[in-house]
Amino acid sequence: MPAVQNPPEKMMFQLTLRRRGISDQAVLRAMEGIPRDLFVDPADRADAWRDSALGIACGQTISQPFVVAYMTEQLQLQKHHRVLEIGTGSGYQAAILSRLCGHVLSIERYRTLADSARVRLEKLGCDNVEVLLGDGFDIPASAGNFDRIIVTAAMEEVPEALTQRLEPGGILIAPVGPHQGTQTLIRLTRTEAGLERKALVDVRFVPALPGIAREL
Ligand code: SAH
Numbered sequence: 001m002p003a004v005q006n007p008p009e010k011m012m013f014q015l016t017l018r019r020r021g022i023s024d025q026a027v028l029r030a031m032e033g034i035p036r037d038l039f040v041d042p043a044d045r046a047d048a049w050r051d052s053a054l055g056i057a058c059g060q061t062i063s064q065p066f067v068v069a070y071m072t073e074q075l076q077l078q079k080h081h082r083v084l085e086i087g088t089g090s091g092y093q094a095a096i097l098s099r100l101c102g103h104v105l106s107i108e109r110y111r112t113l114a115d116s117a118r119v120r121l122e123k124l125g126c127d128n129v130e131v132l133l134g135d136g137f138d139i140p141a142s143a144g145n146f147d148r149i150i151v152t153a154a155m156e157e158v159p160e161a162l163t164q165r166l167e168p169g170g171i172l173i174a175p176v177g178p179h180q181g182t183q184t185l186i187r188l189t190r191t192e193a194g195l196e197r198k199a200l201v202d203v204r205f206v207p208a209l210p211g212i213a214r215e216l
Contacts, residue, residue: 154206185201
C-alpha cells in the first residue's frame, strides 16, 4: 500500500495557512515539509497539525503555526542569509528557517530545551542550524552580525544592542509589548536612513527573560 503522503489533518493545515493569507510558496513548502508532530509533547501529537500554540517543557510554548509562517514570510529570507533566532523552544521555528536560508543561530536560555531541540534538528538533517545555550539579550560578539533576526519571546522594547547586530538592509521581527497580555509584532528594517519600524499584527508570546535559566 502506498504511504499516505498527505493525511487530512496535514491538508487542513496547509489550507488554514493559505486562508489566513500566507502566500509565499517557499514558506508553505517548508511548513509542509517539517513534521510539527515531532516538536510537540508526545501527549499532544494528535493536536500537532491544528493551528494552535501548545505547551512544551520548562513552562514554554511552541508557537501557533500561522504565527510561525507569518513571521517567516515577513523575514523575506534568501538562501544566503545568516539568521539569528532568540528563543529556540522546541526548535520548530528554527527548522522552518533552516529550509529557507543559509545558516541559523538559535539561542535558548533553558538547557533542557536547547538540548532536545538540537537532537530533533539533527534527526531531521537541519545541519545549518546551531543551537546555543545562552541569553538573547547578550549575544556573544564572536557571533557577528545577521541578515535577519527573529525574536520568538515577548520583549518590552527591542534593545539597541540587538538592532546593532543587523546588517545593512537587514530585517528584525519581534513581539513587542508587556509581558502579560498582548504584544504587537514589530518589523524593523535597517535602511540607509536608519531603522524603519512597522507594526504588523497582535500576538501573544511567553516573555523574554534575561540570563540563562537557573533551573534546567
Ligand atoms: N521558537 C520556539 C518557541 C519559542 S517560546 C519554537 O518554535 O518552539 C520562547 C522561548 O524563548 C522559550 O523557550 C524561552 O525559554 C526562550 N527565551 C526567553 N527569553 C530568552 C532569552 N533571553 N534568551 C534566549 N531564549 C529566551
